[in-house]
Amino acid sequence: MLKLDNCVVQNGSFSLQADFSVETGASVAIVGPSGAGKSTLIEAIAGFRDLTRGQIFWDGELISNLSPGKRPVAMLFQDGNLFPHLTVEQNIALGLRPNGRLSTEEQAEVQNALDRVSLSGLGGRKPAELSGGQQSRVALARVLVQRRQLLLLDEPFAALGPALKAEMLDLVAGLLAETGTTLLMVSHDPQDARRITQETILVAENHAHPPAPTSDLFDNPPPSLRDYLG
Numbered sequence: 001m002l003k004l005d006n007c008v009v010q011n012g013s014f015s016l017q018a019d020f021s022v023e024t025g026a027s028v029a030i031v032g033p034s035g036a037g038k039s040t041l042i043e044a045i046a047g048f049r050d051l052t053r054g055q056i057f058w059d060g061e062l063i064s065n066l067s068p069g070k071r072p073v074a075m076l077f078q079d080g081n082l083f084p085h086l087t088v089e090q091n092i093a094l095g096l097r098p099n100g101r102l103s104t105e106e107q108a109e110v111q112n113a114l115d116r117v118s119l120s121g122l123g124g125r126k127p128a129e130l131s132g133g134q135q136s137r138v139a140l141a142r143v144l145v146q147r148r149q150l151l152l153l154d155e156p157f158a159a160l161g162p163a164l165k166a167e168m169l170d171l172v173a174g175l176l177a178e179t180g181t182t183l184l185m186v187s188h189d190p191q192d193a194r195r196i197t198q199e200t201i202l203v204a205e206n207h208a209h210p211p212a213p214t215s216d217l218f219d220n221p222p223p224s225l226r227d228y229l230g
């Protein structure tokens with residue numbers, strides 16, 4: 001279970017309060033108006049922002065005092081952050097070892113991740129030789145080899161067309177179900193939230209609210225969400 005205990009995160013003069021828990025294995029969307037603090041929230045969980053109050057726990061263990069690399073967290077950014085001069089395999093290998101050579105076992109793990117995102121045979125290409133959707137798959141494969149228990153997505157597929165985005169979301173949902181990974185996903189699109197999450201955290205008015213059932217929230221949105229949805 002992920003627990004944010006009485007947390008305050010500061011981002012310049014902006015501050016966000018968060019006091020909620022997420023069950024292990026749950027898939028949870030994070031929605032709210034632009035500038036409400038969705039990215040700030042997941043950056044705090046990932047360890048890229050310090051808390052000015054409170055603590056974060058994973059399965060009862062304090063993680064908010066750990067550096068990002070030591071937390072049980074993998075994060076997938078909007079642009080995928082692929083290195084253009086490295087091959088697909090080398091980009092994925094970075095998820096296992098930031099530098100240095102891979103063991104035979106680790107090489108097999110990279111191939112396995114390529115298989116799981118349906119990119120077998122394309123490991124020798126550079127990112128520029130792939131379509132946008134294929135590049136997203138590489139970024140996802142790099143996250144997969146890290147085998148972290150909590151996956152944070154910050155609008156990772158926003159640049160893809162609707163069909164491709166839906167396909168990527170389904171791929172993520174399938175992989176999560178296989179591995180029991182917990183998901184927190186920032187999205188501006190209610191359809192994304194409805195597609196792969198059961199619960200949603202509303203971030204509005206300087207608060208990250210506890211997860212509520214996704215369909216209830218969008219069927220009967222509170223005023224702050226109604227204004228945002230239009």
Ligand SMILES: Nc1ncnc2c1ncn2[C@@H]1O[C@H](COP(=O)(O)OP(=O)(O)OP(=O)(O)O)[C@@H](O)[C@H]1O
Pocket residue numbers: 011012013014032033034035036037038039040041
């Ligand atoms: N460097 C900074 N200095 C001061 N304020 C900042 C800084 N960076 C961000 N903010 C403020 O922090 C608040 C939260 O930003 P954040 O990016 O977390 O929002 P968001 O909900 O993810 O927005 P969006 O949906 O537009 O991506 C915003 O109101 C923003 O103006």
